[in-house]
Every structure is written in structure tokens, then in C-alpha cells.
Amino acid sequence: MSDLLAGAVEAAAGLSVHGADTVDKAAPASTRDALVNAGVPGKLAAKDPTLWGPEAEAEAKIRLGWVDTHLRSRELLPQLAELRAELADLDHVVLAGMGGSSLAPEVIARTLGRQLTVLDTTDPGQVRAALADRLERTVVVVASKSGSTVETDSHRRAYWQAFLDAGMTEAEAGRHFVVVTDPGSPLEATAAEMGAFTVLADPNVGGRYAALTAFGLVPSALAGVEVAELLDEADALARSLGGDRDNPALALGAALGAAATMGRDKVALISDGTGIDGLGDWAEQLIAESTGKAGVGILPVVVESPQSPGAAGDDVLTVTYGGALPAGAVPGGGVDADVAVNGPLGAQFLAWEYATAIAGVVLGIDPFDQPNVTESKENTNRILASGPPAETPSFTEGAIEVYAPQGAPGDLAGVLRWLVDGAGDDGYLAVLAYLDRFADADAARLRPLLAGLAERPVTFGWGPRFLHSTGQYHKGGPQVGSYLQLTGAVADDLPVPGRPYTFGELQAAQAAGDRQALAERERPVLRLHLTDRSAGVTQLLDVVGALRA
Numbered sequence: 216m217s218d219l220l221a222g223a224v225e226a227a228a229g230l231s232v233h234g235a236d237t238v239d240k241a242a243p244a245s246t247r248d249a250l251v252n253a254g255v256p257g258k259l260a261a262k263d264p265t266l267w268g269p270e271a272e273a274e275a276k277i278r279l280g281w282v283d284t285h286l287r288s289r290e291l292l293p294q295l296a297e298l299r300a301e302l303a304d305l306d307h308v309v310l311a312g313m314g315g316s317s318l319a320p321e322v323i324a325r326t327l328g329r330q331l332t333v334l335d336t337t338d339p340g341q342v343r344a345a346l347a348d349r350l351e352r353t354v355v356v357v358a359s360k361s362g363s364t365v366e367t368d369s370h371r372r373a374y375w376q377a378f379l380d381a382g383m384t385e386a387e388a389g390r391h392f393v394v395v396t397d398p399g400s401p402l403e404a405t406a407a408e409m410g411a412f413t414v415l416a417d418p419n420v421g422g423r424y425a426a427l428t429a430f431g432l433v434p435s436a437l438a439g440v441e442v443a444e445l446l447d448e449a450d451a452l453a454r455s456l457g458g459d460r461d462n463p464a465l466a467l468g469a470a471l472g473a474a475a476t477m478g479r480d481k482v483a484l485i486s487d488g489t490g491i492d493g494l495g496d497w498a499e500q501l502i503a504e505s506t507g508k509a510g511v512g513i514l515p516v517v518v519e520s521p522q523s524p525g526a527a528g529d530d531v532l533t534v535t536y537g538g539a540l541p542a543g544a545v546p547g548g549g550v551d552a553d554v555a556v557n558g559p560l561g562a563q564f565l566a567w568e569y570a571t572a573i574a575g576v577v578l579g580i581d582p583f584d585q586p587n588v589t590e591s592k593e594n595t596n597r598i599l600a601s602g603p604p605a606e607t608p609s610f611t612e613g614a615i616e617v618y619a620p621q622g623a624p625g626d627l628a629g630v631l632r633w634l635v636d637g638a639g640d641d642g643y644l645a646v647l648a649y650l651d652r653f654a655d656a657d658a659a660r661l662r663p664l665l666a667g668l669a670e671r672p673v674t675f676g677w678g679p680r681f682l683h684s685t686g687q688y689h690k691g692g693p694q695v696g697s698y699l700q701l702t703g704a705v706a707d708d709l710p711v712p713g714r715p716y717t718f719g720e721l722q723a724a725q726a727a728g729d730r731q732a733l734a735e736r737e738r739p740v741l742r743l744h745l746t747d748r749s750a751g752v753t754q755l756l757d758v759v760g761a762l763r764a
Contacts, residue, residue, distance in 0.1 A: 225463035228451030230558030232463040233546040235470035247469035260457035271581035278583040280419030285449040295436040305354035311370035312358035314683025315422030318497040319431040325492040329438040339709040339718040341651040358395040362402030376712040426564040448561030464566040468573025474532040487548025490538030500684035505582035507688025524666040587690035594728030614750040618742040637739040642695035649678035703745040
């Protein structure tokens with residue numbers, strides 16, 4: 216690990232990056248100097264679509280609005296103030312959205328201490344719990360760029376029916392919805408039919424770069440955040456983005472790219488405890504979905520705390536993030552990190568977006584497409600149409616049915632050890648939990664336990680949330696992953712109104728579709744089905760804990 220205090224400090228608008236130059240200088244030739252000599256910082260600030268090659272140019276032309284969307288977003292402020300006043304009696308804000316439509320508002324609300332219920336699941340228990348919470352005081356923000364996201368459409372249908380079942384007229388129910396979508400999307404027309412409030416987003420910004428558009432700002436404002444401050448913070452940083460030296464976002468992007476080209480293509484993201492809560496989950500989607508394609512990519516590994524087992528290995532770059540550093544504070548919050556990024560949240564959003572686009576230049580990939588995301592979606596649709604595949608467990612142990620590849624060990628401890636060992640010296644292990652992230656929250660404790668056992672990078676994702684995030688990397692990135700999929704019995708299913716399937720059936724189809732996509736890449740995939748969720752999670756934690764002992 217590098218000495219952060221010895222590394223150069225880049226600062227603008229309260230945002231600082233320590234250690235990036237030290238990472239860059241470890242390369243045979245400076246990545247940052249090469250970018251500067253090619254005029255990349257100025258070209259990116261000017262939204263030049265040619266930076267990622269001719270094949271990416273058409274997509275880049277319509278996806279570079281994030282560079283200055285914070286300026287256009289100021290036009291939303293009067294509308295948001297009016298909306299907040301109009302809906303003042305609806306103080307329970309539910310955000311129905313996936314990926315880029317939900318992750319940034321969740322970070323904003325958590326960091327600034329505002330209440331926001333994020334519904335980004337198809338788990339019937341989690342959906343049912345949201346529907347039962349303060350329904351008469353609920354405003355539902357339905358956020359979908361395309362307007363066709365199956366999870367979000369299902370949430371909209373469930374809430375609409377719940378409002379009607381509670382005795383509301385259709386006109387009264389419509390008042391409980393705010394729709395955020397692109398102009399001309401199918402959802403815009405649906406919103407008009409519902410009588411819902413509609414806020415149109417910047418169409419020239421892709422979902423994972425949309426933190427400072429209506430997707431990030433509408434739910435945050437309704438939750439009580441003064442979103443103008445986020446735009447001010449981004450604007451202050453934006454003034455440095457065309458520069459060669461006083462440009463912290465360039466330093467970060469060059470470090471990410473340089474590290475990846477030298478074989479350190481996995482990035483551990485750790486909060487340093489200085490006031491920004493959950494940024495790693497947002498950055499995970501941004502980095503994984505933007506870079507994980509064509510067999511290359513940077514794998515983000517979100518680490519729970521500075522004390523948690525992180526990502527071991529010579530192929531890992533450790534990056535801490537947090538708020539502005541107090542005078543005299545040591546970067547990294549005590550973590551022996553390679554790079555420390557500190558500053559206000561609005562500037563953090565823009566800096567990481569810029570840095571990810573820079574990393575795309577270095578790696579030679581298009582950071583704005585997601586060519587493999589539709590694969591699992593198409594599998595899901597086929598399964599919903601034809602029924603789930605017939606599967607027989609390899610064996611059952613306690614509350615866990617084990618579905619393992621042929622030749623794997625016949626006991627739970629043995630098959631888990633087999634999966635961990637399959638990561639090898641350059642791979643990673645991904646835990647994919649199609650469960651309720653609140654009722655089954657203890658499942659997330661598997662990540663640090665397995666990280667300590669494997670001594671390799673271990674990621675954790677709630678399904679289907681991760682399909683809109685690291686799911687692209689799993690299919691399009693380097694094929695060195697091993698996958699532990701967790702599914703659970705559904706005790707009380709919930710219909711999706713107007714659709715021939717339930718939430719439980721949709722969740723099961725999404726899990727099966729993702730398994731198919733991963734298995735086709737001939738990587739190890741182990742499915743554990745919890746016949747009793749609580750007992751199964753406890754049993755699994757005990758087995759992994761015993762393996763570590």
C-alpha cells in the first residue's frame with residue numbers, strides 16, 4: 216500500500232484525492248501524462264464523443280449530458296418546490312426504481328439523514344412490507360428512464376391496486392404518484408392516464424450517470440433534501456474538469472485506469488467514516504456496469520467498514536471515500552489505502568462519473584453501453600412464459616437445498632469450500648442473494664466471512680438489484696468469477712396486478728434466468744435454496760464460520 220501523505224493532493228471545490236499520483240507513477244509510463252498529452256481532459260469537458268473510439272461514438276453523442284446536467288437541473292428547482300408544497304401531507308416517500316434510478320437517491324437520503332423507502336426488489340415479503348407502511352401518507356416516485364423496467368412497472372401496479380383497495384378513487388390514487396422518466400417513454404403516457412405528477416429527466420444522460428438529474432433529485436427533494444446544495448457542489452468541481460493539473464477527477468480516473476492496466480483490476484471501496492453513507496453501492500454500479508465488458512473491466516468490491524475483511528490480493532486497489540477532511544486529518548480514516556477521495560456529495564457524484572469515463576478511455580471500452588444486461592432479462596421473460604426449469608437438488612442439508620454442478624462435493628461445508636477454491640489466484644467470489652434485504656439482512660454477513668475465508672475479493676448483491684449493476688460485469692467482464700446464488704422459500708406470495716405472474720414467480724424467474732446466463736460461461740455457479748429463510752441463513756453463517764475457524 217502507498218503512503219497517502221507522500222502522494223500528491225489534488226483539490227478543487229472541497230474535493231481532494233490523495234495517493235492517485237503514487238498509483239500512476241507505479242506504471243511504466245504515466246497514464247495521466249498520456250491523457251493530458253492527448254488532450255483528453257479538455258475533450259471530455261467539452262463532451263467530445265470520439266474519445267472512446269468510432270464504435271462508441273454514436274452512443275457517446277447521446278450520453279454525455281452528465282458533464283453539465285447539474286446546470287440544466289437547476290431548471291427543476293421551482294417545479295420541485297411546488298411539488299413538495301403540493302404533497303406536503305404525504306410524508307412517506309417510496310422510490311420505486313432500479314439501478315441508476317434508485318442508488319443515488321438512497322445515498323443522498325442516507326448521507327443527509329432523510330427518510331426514503333427504496334423499493335428495488337421483487338421479493339414479495341419486502342414489497343408487501345412496503346405496501347403496509349403508512350399507505351395513506353405515501354407518495355410513490357416511479358422512476359424509470361426507459362419506462363419499461365419490469366420491476367418498477369410491477370411496483371407501480373401493486374401500489375395502484377393498494378390505493379384503490381384502500382377506498383381511494385382513481386383520481387385520489389393518481390395524486391399519490393410522481394413519475395420520473397425520459398420524454399416520450401411509455402411511462403410518460405401511463406402517468407398521464409393515471410393522473411400522476413410527471414417530471415421529465417435529461418434524455419442525454421444514461422441511468423448510472425443520472426445522480427444529478429431528476430432521477431436523483433426528485434425523490435431526494437420530496438424526502439426533504441435541499442438539492443440545490445448538491446448542484447452547487449457539482450458546479451464548483453466542474454470548473455476544474457477541463458484542466459490538466461488541478462483536476463482531482465482526472466487524478467482519480469487515471470489511477471483507476473493505470474491500476475487496471477497493471478493487473479490491479481479490482482477496487483475495494485471503503486467508507487472512511489467522515490460523513491458520506493453508502494456511496495460505495497452507487498459507485499459499484501457506475502464502475503462495474505461502465506467498465507465490465509468485452510472481457511475487461513474493473514470490479515468494485517464494497518467493504519462494510521474499515522474493520523471488515525476487504526479484498527485481499529495483489530490485484531486489488533484500495534480506495535476510501537468520505538466527506539471533506541478536517542484540518543490535519545489523515546486521509547483514509549485509518550485504512551491503509553492506496554487512494555483516498557474526500558469531499559462533498561455533489562462533487563463526489565460528478566468526480567466519480569468523470570473518473571469512470573476516463574478509465575474507459577484508458578481501458579479502450581465504451582463506458583456508456585451495457586451490452587450484456589439484457590441477457591438475463593430475456594432469460595427471465597422466457598421462463599415467465601414457459602414456466603420454471605425442472606431442477607432437483609443435489610442434496611439437502613438442514614434448511615438448505617443444494618443445487619451444485621456435477622462432481623461437486625456432497626456436503627454443505629465441502630461444496631462451499633469447493634466454490635471458494637474455484638476463485639483461484641486471480642478470480643473473485645460473488646454472493647447473489649434473491650432475498651428480502653431487510654427481513655433477511657443477516658445474509659449480508661456472508662460477505663466478510665467469505666472474504667476472510669477465501670482471501671480473495673468477495674462481492675455481495677441483492678437480487679434483482681445487482682442485475683442493474685454488477686450483473687453487466689459478471690457477464691461481460693473477465694470470466695474469472697465464482698457465484699453463490701441464494702434463493703428462499705416464499706411463505707406468502709403477492710400477485711402482480713394485471714400480470715399473469717406473482718412477485719414470487721418473477722423473483723424466481725429472475726434468479727433462474729441469471730443462473731442460465733452465468734452457467735453458459737462455464738464458471739462455477741452454486742445455488743442454495745433456503746427452505747426456511749431464517750434457519751437457512753443461520754445455518755449457512757455457522758458453516759462458513761466453522762470453515763474459517
